[in-house]
């Protein structure tokens with residue numbers, strides 16, 4: 001089907017928006033936090049209708065132990081990095097709980113396919129851990145507790161919501177994920 005002129009412009013705008021990074025020095029980090037809260041949809045789909053609980057303290061410990069060890073190697077403050085990742089984990093669980101509630105109320109919205117948590121989903125989160133740690137390193141000088149940092153964080157977050165057209169659940173999760181960024 002041929003697209004009308006307006007539709008073509010819309011298609012180009014959407015393609016551009018999808019490839020854009022949230023604004024400012026915290027843009028890349030915020031973009032990675034967005035990716036992580038989006039992967040939570042896959043985690044939720046992997047667990048929904050199974051006995052696998054949303055909260056998995058053993059897996060969280062593995063993630064946080066890895067963060068602590070690699071922060072030290074990178075010259076990052078391990079406790080600061082762990083605090084940031086605890087927020088990523090809370091954000092992820094917020095999305096999982098929200099989607100499970102939604103799918104329980106609206107079974108017709110349950111995804112058709114259940115991804116495999118161990119082989120398909122956690123490896124994506126592990127890759128994001130590496131990328132987020134590198135960004136934490138790159139943004140160390142911006143992330144001191146200051147009004148400047150809070151302004152950059154707000155701008156990056158607001159632009160991410162628009163660029164990625166986040167719904168309310170993912171917007172709330174992103175706010176949680178970024179809650180400790182200036183510290």
Ligand SMILES: C=C(O[C@@H]1C=C(C(=O)O)C=C[C@H]1O)C(=O)O
Nearest residue numbers: 043054055056059060088089092
């Ligand atoms: C993502 C998962 O669900 C929860 C969130 C985690 C995370 O964000 O890294 C880790 C463990 C779980 O408490 C998972 O089980 O892998």
